[in-house]
Amino acid sequence: MVFSTKEKKELFIATLLFISVEITVVYPLVFIILFSMESKVDQIALLISRIIILGVLTAPLFLLHELGHRQMARRLGLVSEFRLDPQMSLLSLLSIALPIKIIAPGAVVSYDSYPSHEKSGRISMAGPLINLILAGIFLIISFLLFPIEEISLIMLHVSRFSLDLALFNLLPFSILDGKKILTWNPSLYYVLMAITISAWLLHPVGILNIFL
């Protein structure tokens, strides 16, 4: 896999933005504790270690998603790299403080002299599929580490987050991946949505899991 210098820098910044916004989603409490007057040192150390673990574990979700798009575009013969979008990066940075989080700092862009719905559809499909596979892998790790309760729970939440990303990217709106797959191949889109939505609802951290 070839990375240019500019792309390495942009991927690094994008991953940092993603990790920081995701941490604020999961642990808003840490900000209350860190800035309160009566904070205890060992509680802070535990929270910080959890933040680091969570940040490190969720970085591959975003990175592999974008790399999946990029490798698929290259496999189709297109020159493609990851690029940051300045306005969306600023929005992601501001999302750290805002209640509504938007994490889309950039996208994989490619030179294509003969664009087609089929190529766009195939490239867009690669990302959510990788997120589904990663969700499955983290579920298996969580099951294998079941005796160690805390790490097992963290893995469960990471896999749930991967499913959230896959579902969000598969929504059929504007520039998201779902719209591109829908314009290329509607039957495939319905199957993918059925898989993702049922996994999302019946996941151990999910909404309908009380029925299981």
Place this chain on the structure above:
Amino acid sequence: MIHITDDKERLVLYSAVVILIITLISMFLVSSLLESEYISIVLAVGLITNAVVIGYYYLFYTIEPRLSFNYVRGTFARGHKKKSKKSPLKSKKISGRCFYCGKKAILGFNCSYCNNYFCEDHRLPEKHDCPFLRQ
């Protein structure tokens, strides 16, 4: 609405649906017969199998890999850089009409070559016959 090109694609999509149904049924069976933590492994196996089946067919089997640009390092990044006098953080229009099709676009896109405002379908230069493409 449903368009399936050939029998192999029909086979792949039907087997994806079958795997999904088997996974859901086994999750219910496992949760009632065994302890409920085993449902996570059933779900994981079903998810991975489905994603691999669909991914293998659409991303590997049906395309021939063309020579990718792996042998040409960094040409995309070191391409011709035009230094524009405007700052990169231009103010973004919230809504307006697409310059190409006239549809009202909320949070549309400015073309970086001709600087007109487009909807999401016509934001690429090829899609709106950008005059700068002819150069």
